[in-house]
Amino acid sequence: MDIGKQIKTLRLGKALTQTGMAEILGVSKSTMSNYERNISTPDPDTLRKIASYFDVTVDYLFNDMTDSPRDIIKEGTAYHPDKALNKDEWNAISYYRRLSDEQKDFIKGQMIQLYQKSSSSNKG
Known part of the structure; x- marks a missing residue:
């Protein structure tokens, strides 16, 4: 489970900077960086914001599907x-x-x- 990798992949897919994503989520750039490096995990409200913004489920964020997409x-x-x-x-x-x-x-x-x-x- 590499939630940081998932978040980073989704963010880059929208050509967003960490600063831009941090603003969307209402967190600092360093917090955003910590999420992507798996130093910290977003709280449940932030997870819902991320999932909603990228139109994915929270479950998707916790599944490592970036190497081989297994969309249903x-x-x-x-x-x-x-x-x-x-x-x-x-x-x-x-x-x-x-x-x-x-x-x-x-x-x-x-x-x-x-x-x-x-x-x-x-x-x-």
């Missing part, structure tokens, strides 16, 4: 943890989750159209 893909009611997402897929999902319902509907429509177009061109 839900298909119907079955979970498939063996189907890892690559970085582009993870980013696409992360951005999608931040959209409004209207924007999500638009994106889903575009994806369906692209899929149908590629399916019909592959048949011909």
Whole structure:
């Protein structure tokens, strides 16, 4: 369990400095540095702030998934943890989750159209 590595990876994924992340969390830069170096662990409220900001669960922060992402893909009611997402897929999902319902509907429509177009061109 390397929560510091998880926090740092998420922070760098958003191109945030330690100072910027510290401001978001309402802690000092040195406290932020201590979190990332596993010198100290964020308190429960700070953990919730981190998870909320990065749109992940608190549980995700405590799991070392940075070396090989093992995101769970839900298909119907079955979970498939063996189907890892690559970085582009993870980013696409992360951005999608931040959209409004209207924007999500638009994106889903575009994806369906692209899929149908590629399916019909592959048949011909």
